[in-house]
Amino acid sequence: MTSQNDVMINGTKTELAVNIGGIQMKNPVTTASGTFGFGPEYAPYIDLSLLGALVVKGITLQPRMGNPTPRLVETTAGILNSIGLQNPGVEGFIENLLPGLAGYDLPVIVNIAGDTVQDYGKLAARLDRVNGVAGLEVNISCPNVKKGGMQFGSDPAMAADVTLAVKSCTDKPVIVKLSPNVTSIVAVAEKVAQAGADALSMINTLLGMAIDVRSRRPVLGNVMGGLSGPAVKPVAVRAVWQVYREVKLPIIGMGGIITAQDAIEFILAGAAAVAIGTANFVNPRATMDVLEGIKRYMIENGVQNINELVGAAHR
Amino acid sequence: MLITEAEIIKQKEILPGFHRLTLSAGEIAKCARPGQFLHVRCEDTLDPLLRRPVSIHAVDREKGEISLFYRTVGRGTALLAEQEKGDKLNLLGPLGSGFTIPESGRVSVVAGGIGIAPLYFFLQELSGLKIYADVFLGASTKKQLFFTGEVKALGHIVFPATDDGTTGYHGTVVDLFEQNLTDRVYGCGPAGMLKRLCRIIKNHKIFGEVSLEERMGCGVGACLSCACKTVSGGDNYRYRRVCVDGPVFPAGEVVWE
Numbered sequence: 001m002t003s004q005n006d007v008m009i010n011g012t013k014t015e016l017a018v019n020i021g022g023i024q025m026k027n028p029v030t031t032a033s034g035t036f037g038f039g040p041e042y043a044p045y046i047d048l049s050l051l052g053a054l055v056v057k058g059i060t061l062q063p064r065m066g067n068p069t070p071r072l073v074e075t076t077a078g079i080l081n082s083i084g085l086q087n088p089g090v091e092g093f094i095e096n097l098l099p100g101l102a103g104y105d106l107p108v109i110v111n112i113a114g115d116t117v118q119d120y121g122k123l124a125a126r127l128d129r130v131n132g133v134a135g136l137e138v139n140i141s142c143p144n145v146k147k148g149g150m151q152f153g154s155d156p157a158m159a160a161d162v163t164l165a166v167k168s169c170t171d172k173p174v175i176v177k178l179s180p181n182v183t184s185i186v187a188v189a190e191k192v193a194q195a196g197a198d199a200l201s202m203i204n205t206l207l208g209m210a211i212d213v214r215s216r217r218p219v220l221g222n223v224m225g226g227l228s229g230p231a232v233k234p235v236a237v238r239a240v241w242q243v244y245r246e247v248k249l250p251i252i253g254m255g256g257i258i259t260a261q262d263a264i265e266f267i268l269a270g271a272a273a274v275a276i277g278t279a280n281f282v283n284p285r286a287t288m289d290v291l292e293g294i295k296r297y298m299i300e301n302g303v304q305n306i307n308e309l310v311g312a313a314h315r
Numbered sequence: 316m317l318i319t320e321a322e323i324i325k326q327k328e329i330l331p332g333f334h335r336l337t338l339s340a341g342e343i344a345k346c347a348r349p350g351q352f353l354h355v356r357c358e359d360t361l362d363p364l365l366r367r368p369v370s371i372h373a374v375d376r377e378k379g380e381i382s383l384f385y386r387t388v389g390r391g392t393a394l395l396a397e398q399e400k401g402d403k404l405n406l407l408g409p410l411g412s413g414f415t416i417p418e419s420g421r422v423s424v425v426a427g428g429i430g431i432a433p434l435y436f437f438l439q440e441l442s443g444l445k446i447y448a449d450v451f452l453g454a455s456t457k458k459q460l461f462f463t464g465e466v467k468a469l470g471h472i473v474f475p476a477t478d479d480g481t482t483g484y485h486g487t488v489v490d491l492f493e494q495n496l497t498d499r500v501y502g503c504g505p506a507g508m509l510k511r512l513c514r515i516i517k518n519h520k521i522f523g524e525v526s527l528e529e530r531m532g533c534g535v536g537a538c539l540s541c542a543c544k545t546v547s548g549g550d551n552y553r554y555r556r557v558c559v560d561g562p563v564f565p566a567g568e569v570v571w572e
Contacts, residue, residue, distance in 0.1 A: 042535065079365065282365065
């Protein structure tokens with residue numbers, strides 16, 4: 001298949017399309033959940049239809065108010081956040097936010113989070129019937145909520161239970177988002193794959209904290225938060241590398257991608273697609289700049305199909 | 316308009332740590348409204364990483380110039396202070412809501428310290444509409460009382476207040492305002508000051524708007540970092556976004572801890 005994102009080199013086409021567990025993306029660039037709102041926030045800055053896919057902010061069964069402030073603190077080459085899954089709930093999302101995305105030509109992936117295994121099943125069942133949802137990203141790795149969240153992602157058996165619950169309630173592609181806050185990310189990935197996940201995304205934020213030396217108190221209202229940005233990139237590239245070797249599922253790689261070079265590192269480590277997160281805050285056009293840079297890299301290096309690059313560092 | 320590379324025309328440290336920066340940015344000057352801010356990339360670094368929200372301090376539409384007035388508080392603003400004439404700054408904006416411009420009547424402005432930053436632009440706008448305000452300027456000491464002359468030159472009346480009594484009223488700017496109430500008031504300053512101002516606005520049932528500050532991520536309403544606790548019917552509250560729902564909020568909406 002071809003797309004408007006194909007570029008010509010010496011008369012041959014360069015193919016950017018990738019398939020993530022059944023979700024056809026016209027290029028490998030998507031957004032990291034929580035950093036891109038529900039999409040329209042960035043519409044003044046980029047044409048959303050040019051994204052490979054859009055991953056929206058995490059959705060729960062009921063609306064959530066989120067954590068107390070401060071919710072954000074800048075650390076060395078990164079940020080800590082503790083938003084706490086503030087969202088309008090799945091019904092609010094379907095009613096008020098999803099229709100706004102109907103006009104864009106791109107797959108919409110909904111990130112879901114629950115307190116219990118049953119919550120994940122209910123969310124999957126509810127969204128299974130909804131047009132305009134291309135797939136689900138299962139958030140078993142949020143460090144900022146009291147119940148559920150990262151607990152599910154740090155225990156391989158629980159991660160598998162959540163995956164099974166979601167898979168049994170939907171026919172849509174299921175991407176499981178893995179936490180780096182584990183002893184072995186490979187062990188979690190293997191269990192999740194056995195439970196039927198169609199794809200993996202990694203990494204979620206690293207659990208961290210910062211203390212104000214003047215007040216002698218934690219900076220974040222919720223004490224701990226999730227670290228993202230360039231500071232975490234080597235950890236994320238390592239996680240993608242390890243999982244790619246052992247698990248045969250497509251990977252959406254993320255964690256501190258600022259430039260196309262960063263993105264290509266993830267692709268070479270084994271990611272079939274990449275998600276831009278914190279970089280959106282610095283540069284609202286970061287997704288487009290990364291996409292252009294990937295195209296340029298392919299042209300300069302005579303790469304005809306992006307899939308040739310996936311995992312190339314292993315070969 | 317939304318992402319601009321603007322050239323610095325002038326940068327001046329008015330007092331140690333307090334800087335006034337003037338930029339050539341015709342499009343922003345044309346469309347900016349008082350109370351809005353710019354999300355400024357202080358330097359092209361990965362550390363510090365984030366932009367810094369800085370309110371628009373003054374606008375010269377004829378010259379196509381805008382000014383920022385800021386205090387160096389951390390690494391980002393320190394880098395901003397190092398920028399010189401001729402350097403370019405990457406700006407996102409103008410962003411956020413503005414102050415509600417009154418049509419007529421008596422208006423007060425209450426500014427604490429650096430809080431004059433967005434209110435000066437508002438006073439420029441009022442002056443253009445031939446509305447002259449009572450301006451309550453507060454500071455810890457006389458030399459930190461900024462732009463007294465400029466505000467007077469716009470035709471407004473200045474009521475100074477200092478914590479140490481070196482000039483004007485010896486006490487807080489909020490107390491001084493309470494002794495000289497008007498039907499409408501606009502405030503910006505430290506959280507403690509705004510909290511007291513909001514209480515006075517509520518007690519006297521007058522119209523009031525306040526401009527808030529919060530740690531900010533994206534600036535476009537996506538990340539939900541810059542949350543502000545607001546009332547939402549009865550005893551309920553909800554978090555709203557300072558970047559797009561604010562930074563200017565009706566005084567009665569803000570829930571103070």
